[in-house]
Amino acid sequence: MFLVRRQLLTLPCAIWKPFFVSTMAQKRQFNEGKRHFKKNKKQKTTSAVADGSNEEVLLADIKGLLISKRDGSEEAGESENTLPDTFTELDVTISELSSTGDGLANVNGHIYVVPFSAPGDVVTIKVIKHFESQSYSLADFVKVVTPGPHRTETPKCRYFSKCAGCQFQYLPYSYQLDHKRRIVEKAFANFSNLPASSVPTVGGTIASPLQYGYRTKLTPHFDGPPGGRRDRRHGEAVSWPEVPPIGFMLKGTRKTLDIEECPIGTKAVQLGMKSERARVTKEINKYQRGATLLLRETTERVKKVADSEKKDNKVDEDVVVEDRGEVLHRKSCITDPKAVSTEYIDDFRLDNPAGAFFQNNNSILPVITQYIRENILGPNQSSAESSTTKPLIKNMIDAYCGSGFFTINLSRMFNQSIGIDISAQSVEFATKNAALNNLPSDSTKFIAGDASNLFASVSNDEFPPAETAVVIDPSRKGCDQNFIRQLIDYGPERLCYVSCNVHTQARDIGWLVGGLPAEDGDEKKARDGMYEIESVRGFDFFPQTGHVEGVAILQKKKKTGSGEAAASD
Numbered sequence: 001m002f003l004v005r006r007q008l009l010t011l012p013c014a015i016w017k018p019f020f021v022s023t024m025a026q027k028r029q030f031n032e033g034k035r036h037f038k039k040n041k042k043q044k045t046t047s048a049v050a051d052g053s054n055e056e057v058l059l060a061d062i063k064g065l066l067i068s069k070r071d072g073s074e075e076a077g078e079s080e081n082t083l084p085d086t087f088t089e090l091d092v093t094i095s096e097l098s099s100t101g102d103g104l105a106n107v108n109g110h111i112y113v114v115p116f117s118a119p120g121d122v123v124t125i126k127v128i129k130h131f132e133s134q135s136y137s138l139a140d141f142v143k144v145v146t147p148g149p150h151r152t153e154t155p156k157c158r159y160f161s162k163c164a165g166c167q168f169q170y171l172p173y174s175y176q177l178d179h180k181r182r183i184v185e186k187a188f189a190n191f192s193n194l195p196a197s198s199v200p201t202v203g204g205t206i207a208s209p210l211q212y213g214y215r216t217k218l219t220p221h222f223d224g225p226p227g228g229r230r231d232r233r234h235g236e237a238v239s240w241p242e243v244p245p246i247g248f249m250l251k252g253t254r255k256t257l258d259i260e261e262c263p264i265g266t267k268a269v270q271l272g273m274k275s276e277r278a279r280v281t282k283e284i285n286k287y288q289r290g291a292t293l294l295l296r297e298t299t300e301r302v303k304k305v306a307d308s309e310k311k312d313n314k315v316d317e318d319v320v321v322e323d324r325g326e327v328l329h330r331k332s333c334i335t336d337p338k339a340v341s342t343e344y345i346d347d348f349r350l351d352n353p354a355g356a357f358f359q360n361n362n363s364i365l366p367v368i369t370q371y372i373r374e375n376i377l378g379p380n381q382s383s384a385e386s387s388t389t390k391p392l393i394k395n396m397i398d399a400y401c402g403s404g405f406f407t408i409n410l411s412r413m414f415n416q417s418i419g420i421d422i423s424a425q426s427v428e429f430a431t432k433n434a435a436l437n438n439l440p441s442d443s444t445k446f447i448a449g450d451a452s453n454l455f456a457s458v459s460n461d462e463f464p465p466a467e468t469a470v471v472i473d474p475s476r477k478g479c480d481q482n483f484i485r486q487l488i489d490y491g492p493e494r495l496c497y498v499s500c501n502v503h504t505q506a507r508d509i510g511w512l513v514g515g516l517p518a519e520d521g522d523e524k525k526a527r528d529g530m531y532e533i534e535s536v537r538g539f540d541f542f543p544q545t546g547h548v549e550g551v552a553i554l555q556k557k558k559k560t561g562s563g564e565a566a567a568s569d
C-alpha cells in the first residue's frame, strides 16, 4: 500500500531557491530534459533540431510558465528535497493549459502536469513521477475540488478523463478554438527561431462544422493474453482466459481501456465499432496475439429515388443515410485495410485504401479547401478559371500529396498541377482519383518519389517558379532540411504549408523565412531565408482533443535594388 497524503502545497517561499539563479539551470540546455523520457530508438541523441515531440513541446511550456512567474512571483523557486512522495495525493490550482492538452499547476516554482484540467480549476492529483532537475512532475487527475471558470461543459463520453483520446470535453468550444490559436502562437514563439516581427498575428482557429461525430477513422485495439508470448515460444496455441478489453489507452498507462462507444466517431464508425467488438468477442480464439482494428467510414453517393419507385422498404442497419439535397450519402464502415474507402468533398470524389492515410474529419475538408482556394494565389489574384484578370500563379506542386486530396480539389484553378508522394500506392490512387474527377492527365499528374528530390523531377521551364505555388503537407515530423534547401533553391512564388504538427511546421517555416543554417559545418548547405509569412492560423480538425492543424501562407520576398530579398509591402 502506498501512503496517501492530502495537502495543499503552499510551502513558504523562503525554502525555495530562485529557479533561474541556479547555476545548474544556467548551464543546462533546457531540452536535456528529453533524456528523462523513453528514447525513441531512431532518435539521434545530439540533434539540436526541434523534433516537435510532445515532450519537447511540454518542456517549452513549462519553461515559459516558470519564466513568466520569475519576476517578483511568490511561486518562483527551486525545490530542496521538499517534493511530495510519489503517489501522494494533493490539491493544486491549475494556472494554464499546455500545448499538449494538459493543465499546468505552478507550486512554488515546481510544475505539476495534470491531464483533464483547466486554468482556474482546483484539482486533486496523484503525483506519479518527478523530473526534479527539470522542475516538473507528472501527475494523475483524481477529481475536481473547485471547478474553474472554463469548466462549463458536460462531457458526452462516459470514458472521458480515463481514455487518453480526448482532453477537452469539459471546455466550451469557443475556448478550445482560442486555446488552439494560442498553441499556434506558442509554436512560432518557441520553435521557429524567428523574431516576433516576422510572424503575423495568428488568425482565429477555423471551427469544425461537427464537434462530435466527426472522426471518419478509429483504430481500437486489444492486447494479447498474459502468457501469450510464452505459449507462442513453445509452439502452443495461445489461450484467452476471457475477452480482453477492446478500446483505447487508459490515460497515463500502457493498459487498454474497454470502450463500447466513442462519441467523436461518425455514426457509421460507431456502428462499425459495435459490430467489430461483437465479432472479436465471438472469434477471440482465432487470434494468436493482440491486434489493432480498423474502422473507416466509406460513402456511397446515390441519386434520390421517389418513395413510389422504391423496390422495397428494407432498412440496412449497418448503413447511415444522409440527405444531401439531390443525392443521398449512404455511409458504412470498412474494417479491411485493403478495401477501398470513398469520400466526397463538395463534388470531388476521392478513393483511398482504407488502411492508408486520409484526413479524418470529412466535415472540415470543404472548409479548408475553400480557404486555400481563396488564399493560395495571393491578394488580388484571380484563378486560371476566371477570365477577368490574368493570374500570376498558373501552376501548383503538391508535395506530400497522398491520394491527391489537395491536388484534386485545387487543380481546376491552375493550368497544370503535379503531386508527389513517397507511397507508390497513394500515387496510384491519386492518378485514379484525377480520372474519376475528369481532370485531364496532361495537366494533373502524380509522381512517386521522395519530396526531398522533388525539384529534380520538376523543370523550371514547365513550372516557372515565379508562376508556381507549392502546397506542403508532410507527416508530423515535418520536412527535412534537404527538402527545405531544394525548395529555397527552386524559389516558388507562393507556398501553402499545411501541417498536423504546428511545432515542426513552425521550425520549417523558420528556415524558409529566417534561413537554413550550415549542416555539420558545411557552409554550402546554408541558405538565406526567402519567404515572408502572409498568414497563419489553425483549423480544428480534431475537436475535443489538444490537436490542431496549422495552415500558413507564405509569399516569396521581393528583391531590393541591391539584390537582397526583402519583404514586399
Ligand SMILES: C[S@@+](CC[C@H](N)C(=O)[O-])C[C@H]1O[C@@H](n2cnc3c(N)ncnc32)[C@H](O)[C@@H]1O
Pocket: 357, 358, 359, 399, 400, 401, 402, 403, 404, 405, 406, 420, 421, 422, 423, 426, 449, 450, 451, 452, 473, 474, 475, 476
Ligand atoms: C499528412 S499526409 C498528407 C497527404 C495528403 N496531402 C492528404 O491531405 O491526404 C503526408 C503524406 O506524406 C507522404 N510522405 C511522407 N514522407 C514523404 C517523403 N519523404 N516524400 C514524399 N512524400 C512523403 C506520406 O506517404 C503521406 O501520404
